[in-house]
Amino acid sequence: MTPSAKTRVVIVGAGATGAAFAWRAAAAGMDVVCLERGHWTPPASTPSARADWEVERLTSRSANPNIRKGVADYPIMDDTSVIKPAIYNGVGGSTVLWSAHAPRFRPSDFRVHSLDGVGADWPFTYWDIAPYYEMNDDIVGVSGRSGDPGNPPRTPRQTPPVPLGGAGKRVAAALNQLGWHWWPTDGQILTEPRNGRPACNGCGPCEMGCFSGARASADNTYWPLALALGAKLITGASATRISTDDQGLAKSVHWCDESGHQHETAGDYIVVACNGIGTPRLLLASANGDHSNGLANSSGQVGRNLMLHPIAGVTGIWDDRVDGWSGNDAFALLSQHFYETDPDRGFLRGYEMQLTRSQGPLLTALGGFGLDISWGASHHQRFDTVFGHSATLAVTCEDLPVDHNFISLDASITDRFGVPAARMHYQVEENAERMLDHGIAAAQKLLNQAGARETVTTRVLPGAGFHLMGTARMGTDPRSSVVDADCRSHDVPNLLIIDGSVFASAAAVNPTPTMQAIALRAADQLVGALS
Amino acid sequence: MTPSQLCFLAGVLPGDGQWPCAADLDLDEASIGANASMLQAWERISKWALPPREKAEALAEALTTFERAHPDDFAQGLVMAYGMYYAHPNVLKVVEHRSGYAARPPQPQGHLVVSADTGEHPMTNPAEVLWRNDGTSQSEQVRMIQQTDPDRVWTIEEISTWPMS
Ligand SMILES: Cc1cc2nc3c(=O)[nH]c(=O)nc-3n(C[C@H](O)[C@H](O)[C@H](O)COP(=O)(O)OP(=O)(O)OC[C@H]3O[C@@H](n4cnc5c(N)ncnc54)[C@H](O)[C@@H]3O)c2cc1C
Numbered sequence: 020m021t022p023s024a025k026t027r028v029v030i031v032g033a034g035a036t037g038a039a040f041a042w043r044a045a046a047a048g049m050d051v052v053c054l055e056r057g058h059w060t061p062p063a064s065t066p067s068a069r070a071d072w073e074v075e076r077l078t079s080r081s082a083n084p085n086i087r088k089g090v091a092d093y094p095i096m097d098d099t100s101v102i103k104p105a106i107y108n109g110v111g112g113s114t115v116l117w118s119a120h121a122p123r124f125r126p127s128d129f130r131v132h133s134l135d136g137v138g139a140d141w142p143f144t145y146w147d148i149a150p151y152y153e154m155n156d157d158i159v160g161v162s163g164r165s166g167d168p169g170n171p172p173r174t175p176r177q178t179p180p181v182p183l184g185g186a187g188k189r190v191a192a193a194l195n196q197l198g199w200h201w202w203p204t205d206g207q208i209l210t211e212p213r214n215g216r217p218a219c220n221g222c223g224p225c226e227m228g229c230f231s232g233a234r235a236s237a238d239n240t241y242w243p244l245a246l247a248l249g250a251k252l253i254t255g256a257s258a259t260r261i262s263t264d265d266q267g268l269a270k271s272v273h274w275c276d277e278s279g280h281q282h283e284t285a286g287d288y289i290v291v292a293c294n295g296i297g298t299p300r301l302l303l304a305s306a307n308g309d310h311s312n313g314l315a316n317s318s319g320q321v322g323r324n325l326m327l328h329p330i331a332g333v334t335g336i337w338d339d340r341v342d343g344w345s346g347n348d349a350f351a352l353l354s355q356h357f358y359e360t361d362p363d364r365g366f367l368r369g370y371e372m373q374l375t376r377s378q379g380p381l382l383t384a385l386g387g388f389g390l391d392i393s394w395g396a397s398h399h400q401r402f403d404t405v406f407g408h409s410a411t412l413a414v415t416c417e418d419l420p421v422d423h424n425f426i427s428l429d430a431s432i433t434d435r436f437g438v439p440a441a442r443m444h445y446q447v448e449e450n451a452e453r454m455l456d457h458g459i460a461a462a463q464k465l466l467n468q469a470g471a472r473e474t475v476t477t478r479v480l481p482g483a484g485f486h487l488m489g490t491a492r493m494g495t496d497p498r499s500s501v502v503d504a505d506c507r508s509h510d511v512p513n514l515l516i517i518d519g520s521v522f523a524s525a526a527a528v529n530p531t532p533t534m535q536a537i538a539l540r541a542a543d544q545l546v547g548a549l550s
Numbered sequence: 551m552t553p554s555q556l557c558f559l560a561g562v563l564p565g566d567g568q569w570p571c572a573a574d575l576d577l578d579e580a581s582i583g584a585n586a587s588m589l590q591a592w593e594r595i596s597k598w599a600l601p602p603r604e605k606a607e608a609l610a611e612a613l614t615t616f617e618r619a620h621p622d623d624f625a626q627g628l629v630m631a632y633g634m635y636y637a638h639p640n641v642l643k644v645v646e647h648r649s650g651y652a653a654r655p656p657q658p659q660g661h662l663v664v665s666a667d668t669g670e671h672p673m674t675n676p677a678e679v680l681w682r683n684d685g686t687s688q689s690e691q692v693r694m695i696q697q698t699d700p701d702r703v704w705t706i707e708e709i710s711t712w713p714m715s
Binding site for chain 1: 567664704
């Protein structure tokens with residue numbers, strides 16, 4: 020079979036990875052259909068142009084689906100997890116609300132077992148996906164600067180880096196004084212107009228959606244290209260299960276439209292891209308007579324090995340203004356000084372420090388990022404000293420796969436189509452606890468060096484459940500992994516899983532560019548196998 | 551707004567110097583996108599028996615007691631109170647005056663960010679390659695080139711040959 024308009028690929032999930040795969044497969048001439056439970060989110064609906072924008076960040080635009088309770092959201096039981104889920108269900112997936120911080124994994128991240136004896140190696144290396152990182156960067160548009168000695172070389176970035184801002188200047192100078200690595204961050208945010216999208220105007224709250232389109236999300240990058248190539252996207256289509264035929268191949272996706280009517284879409288290949296929670300949920304809910312443990316789950320690894328990145332927030336408060344509310348809020352620069360393993364530190368692997376900015380008046384008043392602002396007579400005095408005077412270092416720690424962190428089904432609650440809720444089980448593992456101690460102390464030292472008068476610390480940011488990895492991991496051994504290096508299920512050869520579920524390790528950086536690179540590579544490998 | 555809700559506002563945001571007291575602002579629940587759980591908590595707060603705002607100390611004490619007894623409602627009440635307050639044009643003018651933060655939503659104008667020039671603080675020791683050799687031949691080769699020629703401009707074609715080397 021050669022890839023052609025006759026090879027039908029049915030993708031479930033139109034987020035960061037589903038969109039990238041759709042574009043690449045459509046470009047190769049395949050007949051692509053994508054089923055997405057949510058809808059388009061028009062940029063103009065982003066609340067950041069309304070007076071109560073910050074309230075909506077806590078309600079209708081919350082990243083936690085259990086708070087947002089949108090029409091496309093499904094229940095995720097999170098009382099068994101110290102970190103709560105942060106996802107979005109709609110065209111573009113979670114990138115509709117993401118911060119667009121776009122670092123890459125390092126070569127050692129793919130070889131953690133060989134190098135450090137922890138976790139699992141990937142069945143390919145950094146060098147295999149390096150070209151796909153580049154391909155992805157070109158589609159989405161990355162601001163930054165090449166030449167970082169902390170990472171292998173990359174091509175010149177599409178636009179210059181985002182501005183450092185007031186706090187960034189001070190922290191960069193302090194990093195130089197300490198002799199610690201830093202570099203302007205790669206971000207999927209344009210600082211100059213490109214391909215019909217404008218430059219960022221520094222408004223701040225990327226995580227409510229981008230009003231202008233300067234920040235990339237899969238709905239304003241990959242989807243227009245994929246649709247132009249003939250890919251079909253069906254919105255309001257909630258997949259309830261994937262069925263198999265008597266040869267053990269995936270046959271079709273069963274789905275419900277919003278009025279509850281049932282449909283079935285058959286494909287030669289079925290590609291699951293529902294993220295690290297939605298994917299195991301769908302696979303486990305697809306259990307049938309031949310796959311009683313769930314689809315693609317003879318290894319028992321579907322849902323296991325959940326990795327999230329525990330993130331500490333260490334906030335510096337300066338006497339003078341740093342105007343932290345100006346500029347994209349989540350990143351200005353990063354330091355990977357403590358990224359690689361150094362056994363003298365008392366833990367394996369490492370962490371990254373990412374300088375974020377700060378928030379608007381309401382979230383500051385409510386004590387975001389650990390700011391202690393009480394209500395009552397002293398409220399405004401404290402508000403005056405912190406609002407516009409603070410910035411936060413996010414200490415992102417590598418997570419290791421451990422038994423107690425996983426996704427399961429919880430049949431006590433279902434979505435409106437009868438599919439059980441996902442349940443998140445997550446506690447910070449021991450190695451990461453030691454890393455947090457080290458990272459928090461390093462961040463405090465850095466902020467003090469940068470002239471901060473005071474620092475406040477949140478040991479683990481509870482809302483930071485946005486990096487969802489490991490729950491259908493890849494590997495060479497079908498007994499301990501779910502998919503192979505090409506993202507194809509060991510058990511069901513025409514079933515692909517292409518999102519962060521397939522990660523064998525978590526690294527200590529934001530994962531989405533790596534997810535998108537893997538999705539692009541998986542599409543090419545499939546096309547290559549068919550040619 | 552009920553008398554208890556006004557007392558709640560006066561107790562949590564009594565005002566200070568330029569900052570107005572929340573109870574004096576004619577705040578309106580409908581002006582913000584509150585969700586059902588916020589509105590339900592706000593409704594329950596309307597039934598709390600609170601001392602009048604003139605008795606500031608007693609009011610603060612009563613609120614502390616309610617906060618301990620009903621932490622969830624209190625927290626949601628704070629989001630309601632602060633949400634209405636910090637979206638009010640008079641308050642935003644004070645914020646602007648005291649911090650420079652423009653008294654308008656972030657879009658469509660955005661904010662000017664200082665220090666666009668990242669070159670101002672060049673990284674210490676840019677020639678020292680900091681990523682770890684992963685044990686592959688590509689790692690060896692690329693590290694060596696990067697070490698000797700840190701400013702080299704790489705092309706996608708060169709990077710695409712890495713898997714083959
Ligand atoms: C607030 C926030 C900030 C973030 N910041 C960053 C960052 O700075 N850098 C970074 O790298 N990452 C960041 N992320 C994470 C990033 O968004 C995700 O890693 C990425 O979007 C995952 O891509 P995906 O395709 O796996 O899943 P998603 O993008 O989540 O897409 C999955 C899609 O599948 C759909 N779906 C699920 N189940 C079904 C079903 N049964 N039927 C049909 N459709 C279904 C969903 O509706 C969704 O649209 C952030 C996320 C959030 C929420």
